[in-house]
Amino acid sequence: MRTKLLIIDPQNDFCDIEGAALPVAGARDDLRRLARFIDAQAARLSDITVTLDSHASVAVERTSFWLTREGEVMAPFTFITAASVAAGEHRPRDARLTGQVMAMLNQLAAAGKAGMVVWPVHCVTATWGHNIQSDLADSLAAWEMAHQRAVAKVLKGEYPLTEHFGVFEADAPVASVPGTQFNRALAASVASGADFVAFAGQASSHCVAASYDQFMRFLASAPAFAPQVVLLRDCMSPVPGFETLADGLFERARAAGSLVLGVDEFAERIR
Known part of the structure:
Protein backbone atom coordinates (compact mmCIF):
# COMPACT_ATOMS: atom_id res chain seq x y z
CA MET A 1 0.00 0.00 0.00
CA ARG A 2 1.42 3.36 -1.05
CA THR A 3 0.53 6.39 1.02
CA LYS A 4 1.53 9.89 -0.02
CA LEU A 5 1.30 13.13 1.96
CA LEU A 6 0.66 16.53 0.43
CA ILE A 7 1.41 19.14 3.09
CA ILE A 8 0.21 22.62 2.19
CA ASP A 9 2.15 25.68 3.41
CA PRO A 10 3.26 24.47 6.88
CA GLN A 11 5.18 27.70 7.44
CA ASN A 12 6.03 29.85 10.43
CA ASP A 13 4.03 32.84 9.21
CA PHE A 14 0.83 30.75 9.34
CA CYS A 15 1.47 29.38 12.84
CA ASP A 16 -0.01 30.82 16.00
CA ILE A 17 3.44 31.66 17.36
CA GLU A 18 5.24 34.87 18.22
CA GLY A 19 6.40 36.77 15.14
CA ALA A 20 3.99 35.15 12.67
CA ALA A 21 2.58 37.53 10.08
CA LEU A 22 -0.70 35.71 9.40
CA PRO A 23 -1.32 33.36 12.33
CA VAL A 24 -3.93 30.64 12.03
CA ALA A 25 -5.37 29.60 15.39
CA GLY A 26 -4.41 25.99 16.07
CA ALA A 27 -1.81 25.75 13.31
CA ARG A 28 1.17 24.99 15.54
CA ASP A 29 -0.65 22.12 17.23
CA ASP A 30 -1.84 20.89 13.82
CA LEU A 31 1.72 20.68 12.55
CA ARG A 32 3.07 19.13 15.73
CA ARG A 33 0.37 16.47 15.46
CA LEU A 34 1.33 15.91 11.84
CA ALA A 35 5.01 15.68 12.80
CA ARG A 36 4.25 12.94 15.34
CA PHE A 37 2.28 11.07 12.69
CA ILE A 38 5.20 11.23 10.25
CA ASP A 39 7.60 10.01 12.93
CA ALA A 40 5.35 7.09 13.82
CA GLN A 41 4.39 6.13 10.27
CA ALA A 42 7.57 7.00 8.39
CA ALA A 43 7.99 3.51 6.95
CA ARG A 44 4.44 3.59 5.58
CA LEU A 45 4.75 6.97 3.88
CA SER A 46 6.12 6.43 0.40
CA ASP A 47 6.32 10.09 -0.66
CA ILE A 48 5.91 13.51 0.92
CA THR A 49 5.36 16.75 -0.98
CA VAL A 50 5.44 20.09 0.83
CA THR A 51 4.21 23.32 -0.72
CA LEU A 52 5.64 26.66 0.32
CA ASP A 53 3.79 29.93 -0.09
CA SER A 54 6.57 32.04 -1.64
CA HIS A 55 6.26 35.75 -2.33
CA ALA A 56 8.15 38.95 -2.77
CA SER A 57 7.44 41.59 -0.14
CA VAL A 58 5.35 43.47 -2.71
CA ALA A 59 2.66 41.56 -4.59
CA VAL A 60 -0.95 42.08 -5.59
CA GLU A 61 -2.47 40.07 -2.74
CA ARG A 62 -0.74 42.02 0.04
CA VAL A 118 -5.58 41.79 0.68
CA TRP A 119 -3.44 39.98 3.27
CA PRO A 120 -0.70 41.14 5.61
CA VAL A 121 2.76 40.73 4.10
CA HIS A 122 3.67 37.10 4.80
CA CYS A 123 5.86 34.21 3.62
CA VAL A 124 8.43 36.42 1.95
CA THR A 125 10.83 33.99 0.32
CA ALA A 126 13.95 33.15 2.38
CA THR A 127 12.74 34.85 5.57
CA TRP A 128 11.96 33.20 8.91
CA GLY A 129 8.24 33.34 8.13
CA HIS A 130 8.81 31.37 4.94
CA ASN A 131 10.46 28.48 6.81
CA ILE A 132 8.70 25.22 7.69
CA GLN A 133 7.53 25.03 11.31
CA SER A 134 10.37 23.56 13.37
CA ASP A 135 8.76 20.35 14.70
CA LEU A 136 7.57 19.39 11.24
CA ALA A 137 10.91 20.34 9.69
CA ASP A 138 12.66 17.95 12.07
CA SER A 139 10.26 15.12 11.20
CA LEU A 140 10.69 15.71 7.48
CA ALA A 141 14.46 15.58 7.87
CA ALA A 142 14.15 12.30 9.78
CA TRP A 143 11.93 10.88 7.02
CA GLU A 144 14.54 11.89 4.43
CA MET A 145 17.26 10.21 6.48
CA ALA A 146 15.24 7.00 6.80
CA HIS A 147 14.29 6.89 3.11
CA GLN A 148 17.54 8.37 1.77
CA ARG A 149 15.71 10.70 -0.60
CA ALA A 150 14.25 14.15 -0.49
CA VAL A 151 10.87 15.43 0.50
CA ALA A 152 9.64 17.27 -2.60
CA LYS A 153 9.28 21.00 -1.92
CA VAL A 154 7.19 23.11 -4.30
CA LEU A 155 7.17 26.90 -4.27
CA LYS A 156 3.95 28.69 -5.22
CA GLY A 157 2.97 32.33 -5.50
CA GLU A 158 6.14 33.74 -7.00
CA TYR A 159 4.37 35.64 -9.80
CA PRO A 160 3.38 38.97 -8.18
CA LEU A 161 0.25 39.88 -10.14
CA THR A 162 -2.12 37.05 -9.23
CA GLU A 163 -3.22 35.26 -6.08
CA HIS A 164 -2.02 31.66 -5.87
CA PHE A 165 -3.89 29.74 -3.16
CA GLY A 166 -3.83 26.28 -4.73
CA VAL A 167 -0.48 24.66 -5.43
CA PHE A 168 -1.48 23.37 -8.86
CA GLU A 169 -2.69 26.61 -10.46
CA ALA A 170 -2.90 30.35 -9.77
CA ASP A 171 -6.32 31.88 -9.21
CA ALA A 172 -5.95 33.93 -12.40
CA PRO A 173 -3.53 32.04 -14.66
CA VAL A 174 -1.45 34.08 -17.09
CA ALA A 175 -0.80 32.51 -20.49
CA SER A 176 2.75 33.89 -20.68
CA VAL A 177 3.74 32.77 -17.16
CA PRO A 178 4.11 28.96 -16.95
CA GLY A 179 4.27 29.00 -13.15
CA THR A 180 0.66 30.21 -13.00
CA GLN A 181 -0.68 27.49 -15.32
CA PHE A 182 -2.08 24.17 -14.15
CA ASN A 183 0.84 21.96 -13.12
CA ARG A 184 -0.25 18.59 -14.48
CA ALA A 185 3.19 17.09 -13.94
CA LEU A 186 2.97 17.83 -10.22
CA ALA A 187 -0.59 16.51 -9.95
CA ALA A 188 0.40 13.33 -11.79
CA SER A 189 3.44 12.90 -9.57
CA VAL A 190 1.30 13.14 -6.44
CA ALA A 191 -1.37 10.78 -7.78
CA SER A 192 0.85 8.22 -9.50
CA GLY A 193 0.89 4.82 -7.85
CA ALA A 194 -0.82 6.08 -4.71
CA ASP A 195 -3.43 4.16 -2.78
CA PHE A 196 -3.92 7.15 -0.46
CA VAL A 197 -3.15 10.84 -0.95
CA ALA A 198 -3.57 12.66 2.35
CA PHE A 199 -3.82 16.44 2.60
CA ALA A 200 -2.66 18.44 5.61
CA GLY A 201 -1.39 21.96 6.28
CA GLN A 202 -2.59 25.52 6.32
CA ALA A 203 -5.07 26.90 5.94
CA SER A 204 -8.11 24.67 5.49
CA SER A 205 -10.17 27.69 4.47
CA HIS A 206 -7.88 28.80 1.65
CA CYS A 207 -4.74 27.08 0.35
CA VAL A 208 -5.68 23.55 1.43
CA ALA A 209 -9.17 24.00 0.02
CA ALA A 210 -7.93 25.37 -3.31
CA SER A 211 -5.28 22.66 -3.65
CA TYR A 212 -7.82 19.94 -2.89
CA ASP A 213 -10.32 21.30 -5.42
CA GLN A 214 -7.64 21.55 -8.10
CA PHE A 215 -6.39 18.02 -7.43
CA MET A 216 -9.90 16.59 -7.60
CA ARG A 217 -10.44 18.39 -10.91
CA PHE A 218 -7.25 16.75 -12.18
CA LEU A 219 -8.38 13.29 -11.04
CA ALA A 220 -11.69 13.75 -12.82
CA SER A 221 -9.76 14.39 -16.06
CA ALA A 222 -7.26 11.56 -15.54
CA PRO A 223 -9.08 8.27 -14.87
CA ALA A 224 -5.81 6.34 -14.93
CA PHE A 225 -5.20 7.72 -11.43
CA ALA A 226 -7.56 6.62 -8.68
CA PRO A 227 -6.10 7.26 -5.22
CA GLN A 228 -8.32 7.54 -2.17
CA VAL A 229 -8.05 11.20 -1.19
CA VAL A 230 -8.02 12.02 2.52
CA LEU A 231 -8.28 15.29 4.43
CA LEU A 232 -6.57 15.11 7.83
CA ARG A 233 -9.00 17.39 9.60
CA ASP A 234 -6.95 17.76 12.79
CA CYS A 235 -3.80 18.68 10.85
CA MET A 236 -5.32 21.84 9.33
CA SER A 237 -7.19 24.90 10.58
CA PRO A 238 -9.02 27.86 8.97
CA VAL A 239 -7.93 31.48 8.88
CA PRO A 240 -9.89 33.17 11.70
CA GLY A 241 -13.09 34.65 10.32
CA PHE A 242 -13.20 32.22 7.39
CA GLU A 243 -14.36 29.10 9.22
CA THR A 244 -17.33 28.61 6.89
CA LEU A 245 -14.92 28.09 3.98
CA ALA A 246 -13.30 25.19 5.83
CA ASP A 247 -16.72 23.73 6.61
CA GLY A 248 -17.49 23.94 2.89
CA LEU A 249 -14.28 22.08 2.06
CA PHE A 250 -15.20 19.17 4.31
CA GLU A 251 -18.73 19.05 2.88
CA ARG A 252 -17.42 18.98 -0.70
CA ALA A 253 -14.88 16.32 0.19
CA ARG A 254 -17.41 13.98 1.72
CA ALA A 255 -19.79 14.49 -1.21
CA ALA A 256 -16.96 13.62 -3.62
CA GLY A 257 -16.13 10.39 -1.80
CA SER A 258 -12.99 11.67 -0.10
CA LEU A 259 -12.34 10.75 3.52
CA VAL A 260 -12.27 13.36 6.27
CA LEU A 261 -10.38 11.74 9.13
CA GLY A 262 -8.43 12.52 12.24
CA VAL A 263 -4.78 11.64 11.94
CA ASP A 264 -5.08 8.74 14.39
CA GLU A 265 -7.99 7.31 12.40
CA PHE A 266 -5.91 7.55 9.26
CA ALA A 267 -2.97 5.81 10.96
CA GLU A 268 -5.26 2.85 11.62
CA ARG A 269 -6.23 2.75 7.93
CA ILE A 270 -2.68 2.44 6.66
CA ARG A 271 -1.38 -0.10 9.19
Missing part, protein backbone atom coordinates in the same frame (compact mmCIF):
# COMPACT_ATOMS: atom_id res chain seq x y z
CA THR A 63 -1.09 45.39 1.71
CA SER A 64 2.28 46.61 0.41
CA PHE A 65 0.85 46.79 -3.14
CA TRP A 66 -2.19 48.98 -2.45
CA LEU A 67 -3.30 52.44 -1.34
CA THR A 68 -6.73 53.79 -0.47
CA ARG A 69 -8.39 56.59 -2.42
CA GLU A 70 -6.84 59.02 0.08
CA GLY A 71 -3.37 57.57 -0.42
CA GLU A 72 -3.30 55.76 2.90
CA VAL A 73 -1.93 52.28 3.59
CA MET A 74 -4.41 49.52 2.88
CA ALA A 75 -5.82 47.75 5.92
CA PRO A 76 -5.27 43.97 6.02
CA PHE A 77 -8.26 41.84 4.98
CA THR A 78 -9.69 44.56 2.73
CA PHE A 79 -11.73 43.05 -0.10
CA ILE A 80 -10.86 44.43 -3.52
CA THR A 81 -12.95 44.13 -6.68
CA ALA A 82 -12.66 45.35 -10.24
CA ALA A 83 -15.42 47.86 -9.44
CA SER A 84 -13.58 49.25 -6.39
CA VAL A 85 -10.42 49.75 -8.44
CA ALA A 86 -12.32 51.32 -11.35
CA ALA A 87 -13.95 53.70 -8.89
CA GLY A 88 -10.60 54.68 -7.40
CA GLU A 89 -11.51 53.35 -3.97
CA HIS A 90 -8.45 51.11 -4.08
CA ARG A 91 -5.40 51.68 -6.29
CA PRO A 92 -2.00 50.14 -6.88
CA ARG A 93 0.91 52.12 -5.49
CA ASP A 94 2.40 51.82 -8.97
CA ALA A 95 -0.31 53.28 -11.18
CA ARG A 96 1.31 51.72 -14.26
CA LEU A 97 0.02 48.33 -13.06
CA THR A 98 -3.62 49.37 -12.93
CA GLY A 99 -4.49 47.86 -16.32
CA GLN A 100 -2.95 44.48 -15.46
CA VAL A 101 -4.65 44.46 -12.09
CA MET A 102 -8.02 45.25 -13.63
CA ALA A 103 -7.55 42.44 -16.13
CA MET A 104 -6.72 40.02 -13.32
CA LEU A 105 -9.75 41.07 -11.26
CA ASN A 106 -12.03 40.76 -14.29
CA GLN A 107 -10.57 37.30 -14.90
CA LEU A 108 -11.44 36.35 -11.31
CA ALA A 109 -14.97 37.70 -11.78
CA ALA A 110 -15.40 35.64 -14.96
CA ALA A 111 -14.41 32.57 -12.93
CA GLY A 112 -17.09 33.33 -10.35
CA LYS A 113 -14.86 35.02 -7.78
CA ALA A 114 -16.08 38.47 -6.80
CA GLY A 115 -12.63 39.80 -5.92
CA MET A 116 -9.68 39.18 -3.65
CA VAL A 117 -8.65 39.69 -0.05
